[in-house]
Amino acid sequence: MRYPERLSVCIQVDRAAAETLQDQIVRQIVHAIDRNVLVPGGRVPSTRTVASVLRVSRSVAVAAYDRLFALGYLRARPGSGTYVARPATGPVAAVAAADPARRVDLVPGRPAMEGFPVAQWRSAWRAACHRPPHADGAQPAAGSLALREAVADHLRRVRGIACTAAQIVITSGARHALDLAVRAALKPGMRVAVENPARPGTRRILAERGVETVPLAVDADGARIEDLPADVDACVVTPVHHFPTGAALSPVRRAALAGWAAAGHGLLLHSDEGWEFPADPAPVPDLLSAAGIDHAVHLGCFCWMLGSGLRLGYLIAGEEVVGRIGELLQLTGEQPAPPAQHALAQLLSSGTVARHQRRTARAYEVRRELLREALDGLAPTARLRGLHAGAHAVLELHPAVPAAEVAGRLAARGVTVRTLADFHAGPGAGNGLVLGYGHLDEQTLRGAARLVAAAVRTA
Numbered sequence: 102m103r104y105p106e107r108l109s110v111c112i113q114v115d116r117a118a119a120e121t122l123q124d125q126i127v128r129q130i131v132h133a134i135d136r137n138v139l140v141p142g143g144r145v146p147s148t149r150t151v152a153s154v155l156r157v158s159r160s161v162a163v164a165a166y167d168r169l170f171a172l173g174y175l176r177a178r179p180g181s182g183t184y185v186a187r188p189a190t191g192p193v194a195a196v197a198a199a200d201p202a203r204r205v206d207l208v209p210g211r212p213a214m215e216g217f218p219v220a221q222w223r224s225a226w227r228a229a230c231h232r233p234p235h236a237d238g239a240q241p242a243a244g245s246l247a248l249r250e251a252v253a254d255h256l257r258r259v260r261g262i263a264c265t266a267a268q269i270v271i272t273s274g275a276r277h278a279l280d281l282a283v284r285a286a287l288k289p290g291m292r293v294a295v296e297n298p299a300r301p302g303t304r305r306i307l308a309e310r311g312v313e314t315v316p317l318a319v320d321a322d323g324a325r326i327e328d329l330p331a332d333v334d335a336c337v338v339t340p341v342h343h344f345p346t347g348a349a350l351s352p353v354r355r356a357a358l359a360g361w362a363a364a365g366h367g368l369l370l371h372s373d374e375g376w377e378f379p380a381d382p383a384p385v386p387d388l389l390s391a392a393g394i395d396h397a398v399h400l401g402c403f404c405w406m407l408g409s410g411l412r413l414g415y416l417i418a419g420e421e422v423v424g425r426i427g428e429l430l431q432l433t434g435e436q437p438a439p440p441a442q443h444a445l446a447q448l449l450s451s452g453t454v455a456r457h458q459r460r461t462a463r464a465y466e467v468r469r470e471l472l473r474e475a476l477d478g479l480a481p482t483a484r485l486r487g488l489h490a491g492a493h494a495v496l497e498l499h500p501a502v503p504a505a506e507v508a509g510r511l512a513a514r515g516v517t518v519r520t521l522a523d524f525h526a527g528p529g530a531g532n533g534l535v536l537g538y539g540h541l542d543e544q545t546l547r548g549a550a551r552l553v554a555a556a557v558r559t560a
Contacts, residue, residue: 108146108154110138122157126165134174134185143185145175164555171205171548172515205549207518209345209493209537212405216460221453222444229443242430243423244271244415245442251449252415256401259455260376262387264417268394270426271415273437275372275402276302278416279337281435282398283310285425286368286418291334293370296324298524298531300344303337316526319343321486323350326357335368336361341385342375345524345535347487347495349385359391369397375491377406378462378539380469385490395419403445405492406458413437413445461539465492468538468546475550483557492539495521496553498532502560507534510556516549 110133114125133139146154148162155162166183169175176186243249249266256262272278287293289311295303297316307314315333318325324338338358340350350358362369371388379385389399394417402414418426430436448454469488476485482502486495498504504520511518522530534553538546 108150110145112151112155114155114157122155122161123165123168126151126155126157126162127168130165130169131174139185141185145183145185147182164551167548167551168514169548170544171552173205173545177544205516205541205545205552207516207534207536207538207541207549207553209519209535209539210409211537211540212408212492213461213464213539214408215542216457216464217407218448218453218457221448221451225444225447225451225453226440228447229440232440232443240436240439240442242427242436243269244436245439245446248442248446248449249415251446255449255454256417259458260373260387261384262389262399262417264389264394268417268419268423269415270418270423270430271413271437271442273412273435274404274409274414275374275400276306277435278400278402278414279303279370279372280306280310281426281429282370282400282416282418282422283307283312284429286398286422287312287335292330292332294329294333294336296338296343297526298345298521299337299339299526301524304526307337314526319346319348321348323348323354324358326350326354326361329358329361331366333367335370337370337372338388339372339374340388341373342487342489342491344374345493345495345519345521346531346533347489347491347493349489355386355388355391359388359397362388362392362396365396370400371397372400374402374405377458378465378492379490380466381489389417395421398422403454406454406461407448411441411445413441465539467543468541469494471543471547472536472538472550475547475554479554479557486533493535493537496534496536496557498534498557500532502532502557504532504534507553507556507560510560511552514552514556516552516556518553 112126112129114122139145148159148166152159152162166175174186175183177183246266248271249269252269253264253266256264272281283306292313292315293307294315294317296319304314315330318328323340323343329336340355342349358369361367369388369392376385389397399417403411472485472494476483476496482499484497486497488494498507504522508518508520519535521533521535
């Protein structure tokens with residue numbers, strides 16, 4: 102005979118209270134964890150038991166547990182049950198969302214770290230740090246020759262870009278690459294078209310260098326190249342997976358933009374972010390090849406695969422731009438540290454980065470499917486966009502459902518999310534949420550997506 106499970110912690114619900122039943126359950130379980138009544142690794146009652154003992158619907162208990170999963174309080178062990186995930190930190194909060202350490206961060210910009218090649222990473226750094234600083238003499242201004250050759254080979258094999266080490270400059274990330282390209286190829290007072298919305302850092306870099314930015318609208322087919330002003334001197338785009346909308350530049354617009362640059366109308370500066378993690382294995386043509394290396398600058402960064410802490414990126418450009426950048430770097434000494442360059446060269450040449458990239462791409466496809474399962478049912482109130490590549494997507498909302506209101510509801514439930522308006526310059530911002538999913542494990546992402554869906558439905 103199977104005996105019914107009992108609650109191992111005192112939970113009481115008040116149906117007359119203003120606080121929802123779900124919030125009451127979450128608050129009391131958090132309180133029990135904070136007081137060590139429920140200890141890390143300890144088993145917690147099933148949702149069926151909670152619903153039965155408290156005489157609430159099973160959906161209320163499941164929703165409460167989903168929040169606790171998303172906030173990092175609980176972890177499930179398949180075939181075993183649900184357990185407390187971590188020790189309490191700090192005083193008891195009125196609700197779980199009040200503790201910043203337990204918030205779920207859906208802000209885009211961080212890659213997945215599970216499956217990271219730790220052993221190869223340590224080996225590469227040991228080898229790099231064993232080299233005395235003077236082992237290779239003075240390092241070229243454009244960066245370690247070994248790393249530039251490794252980058253060229255890596256891009257040829259996995260991206261289909263044909264370039265040489267002489268056309269590559271190693272940088273301290275994508276923003277540094279953009280800054281160097283602007284300083285070398287543009288002059289104060291010039292006008293540059295920038296996708297709108299875009300990363301605020303892009304506009305700030307251009308403004309710091311005295312360049313006037315001209316907003317270029319983005320729709321479902323990427324930047325509206327047909328609206329490109331005739332008097333701009335350059336254009337900055339993210340054609341594979343636009344940040345933040347996730348749109349891909351259509352083949353027609355891609356050809357038009359490449360033709361604009363090739364005809365000498367302006368310099369094309371393009372960041373290739375998102376290409377590393379495609380849902381479709383068919384390669385996306387690179388704008389550098391279409392426009393010609395003397396008319397375009399390709400900006401790249403390894404932070405999207407290996408984490409922002411590495412701070413290593415690159416740019417590919419023609420001889421004139423690379424020469425000017427070399428002169429700048431000789432003067433300022435802005436090159437990344439030699440050990441970091443040597444370590445990355447080994448990781449690239451050994452194939453470690455390419456293998457990690459493939460593993461991460463497969464993991465992201467699973468995460469995308471989780472988002473579809475949780476959020477596709479919101480149509481026509483909300484629609485997912487930008488799941489073809491990268492590590493973030495956009496949930497476009499009906500005008501009657503303000504994104505700022507949904508984001509506020511999520512913040513109250515411990516989920517941090519950005520809206521399209523956060524990245525837009527001027528009026529006319531789209532109405533949607535930008536969802537970064539690459540850095541979250543599947544269980545946390547599933548719980549967070551359910552909270553997003555609930556916030557949209559109740560907005």
